[in-house]
Amino acid sequence: MLAWDFCARTPIRRLVGAATKAPVMNARTINSYIACQLHKEIGELEASVAGLQRERDNCLSRRLAAFKERLARRGRPAPPVRRDAAPPQGGDIRKHRVAQPGERLLIDMTNTIACDFVSGIQRVVRRLAAESTATGAGLPVVLEDGELYACAEGKRRDRVELAAGDKFIMADASWHDLRGCRKAMEHVSRRGGSNVLVLHDIHPLLYPGLFHPENVETFSTWFDSAAIASDALIAVSRSSAEEFLGYAIANGTSVNPEMRIGWSHPGADVDAETEAGASFEAAAICASATPFFLSVGTLEPKKGYPIALDAFERAWSSGVDARYVIVGRRGWNTRALERRILSHPEFGRRLFWFDRAGGADLAYLYRHAHRLVAASVAEGFGLPLIEAAHFGLPSIASDIPVFREVGGDAAVYFDVTDSASLSMRIREACVRRPAPVALPRRRSWREAATELFARIRNEDYQFGSFAWRLAGSVGQDGAERARTLRAVS
Incomplete structure (x- = not known):
């Protein structure tokens, strides 16, 4: 039901065009797989609804009894409500030297702090924030109504006074707070700073059937109004950077022409438990x-x-x-x-x-x-x-x-x-016994963060500016565009 309702409210061009124009191999095969899984999920939901309808008659009397009990207790005093203390203000949050105003990397971790689970994005954000503090390269921050506040041990601290040259690093799932994200970006730009997007992927645009419909809509709105306005984009892989370029060029997306684009692989520290x-x-x-x-x-x-x-x-x-x-x-x-x-x-x-x-x-x-x-x-x-x-x-x-x-x-x-x-x-x-091969090299998070921070500071982006990429793609056929995307400036 949700999937069909979303399709009815979303332009067909976005749902179909994204998949057909995406520079991803095997797009038709992948979309067939998605459709099959959605049909199974719809069947499971229909079975759940039927079960709920059968249960409804059995539980009606229990609900009525519970309602009467609540009515009977209305005159009783309510238990005290626990109110969490406001975030502490002030204090020195720095255990290590941090970069000076004008050279700081401000790592957004707003959504990660609010999350009650840890997935791939949250793992990346936490490690980048930890390394920025440990190396003195930057400062973890959270957003509140578009303002940036220093963050330590998961708690908001003092408001950050921005300076020209500071870089706001959007590594978190900022599409969950589009208004705050846009206000922060505008605030950074007004103070002479720059906004750098760490892109994990654009799969909600390429394969909307893989995600919850509301998340697709939220991500799409964020992409059209915040992501493409960034001053720089650094993806977690070359493949993700190429997907972004391919999607933007093929769909005529109004990307900031001065946006520089590159990539840097994450680290992979494995927990040290015995x-x-x-x-x-x-x-x-x-x-x-x-x-x-x-x-x-x-x-x-x-x-x-x-x-x-x-x-x-x-x-x-x-x-x-x-x-x-x-x-x-x-x-x-x-x-x-x-x-x-x-x-x-x-x-x-x-x-x-x-x-x-x-x-x-x-x-x-x-x-x-x-x-x-x-x-x-x-x-x-x-x-x-x-x-x-x-x-x-x-x-x-x-x-x-x-x-x-x-x-x-x-x-x-x-x-x-x-x-x-x-x-x-x-x-x-x-x-078969596996033939001896050189396994992929694992980089520590210290190594990965050091490379990422250096690329951002030095503006060392492998693909250069989006305008340069766009100029190389105009008038090309599909094969020529693919060769353009594979080229490294």
Whole structure:
């Protein structure tokens, strides 16, 4: 219902044009996969609605009784309401030297502080904020009505007095506060500073079916009014930067012509917990002689878990004795997938799901897994491939550009959304010893942040300005435009 309602309210050009004009390989295959998963999700919702309707008659009397009880208690004094103290003001928040006004990198972490969960974006923001403080390169900030306030230990501190030359680093999910984001950008510009966007991906524009409809609309509005107005954009991968360029040029988006565009890979510090800190469940899986394959990431449509599960069912039916372990919290639009996992006849035997795994469990599973399986249909970076390489774990990955960028020749690839192709790779991994290859190099967050901050300070953006890119694309056909996007200035 929500998906169809969103389609009815959203211009067809945006829904279809984004996918057809996006410079992404296998777009038609990926969109077919999305449509299939949406149909399953709609079926799951319809079944839930039918169940709720049946339950309605049974619970009506209980609701009425509860309502009468509330009425009876109306005269009783209400319990005291706890009010959180206002954020502390003043004080010295600096444990290390910070850059002086006019040279500061102001790392926005407004949404990360407010979040009650940690996903890929929040992990990046927290590490950048920590490194900016530790190295003295910058200052973590939060927004309040467009004003920037210093932030330490998750609490708002003093208002930041902006100076010419300061750089506002929008690494967080700022589309959740468009008004505050725009006001902050305007404030920074008026004071002679610059606004730098750290782009994770633009997949809500390229593949809207992968996300909740309201999030697509929110992201789209933010992109059209804030992201394209930035003074510079630095993506977490070259692939993400190329997707941005391809989408903007193909759709005639009014991007700030002076925007400089580049990319810088994130770090991948793996938690340092010892094997002794792993849970009993993780230790039991690793103690078995039967090899297991590991997937890491939130349960969400773009991760391709249905594809991987189809592939393992094929492998099991052909006699392959291997296990499949998923590590990732519940996400969105995956009710059908969750039901499939939890009701699967192999669940608890050869299929496992850790939805609340800690760092010790994850490190332990990485260390003992037979292969990493990354079945995503779209990604901004591909951190699990780098984390797996840290433990010497080879990867089997879907053949999407960013995985090629991150995994290189060290990973084995299968056709996007093709469970038969993945199943064949699983069977090969069970019978063949992997050839010795150089695994992707893992960079610490200190190294990654140092490179990112240096690129921003020195304005060392690989793709140069958007105007230069646009000039090189006018009048070109698709093949020439693709070559233009691959060129590095």
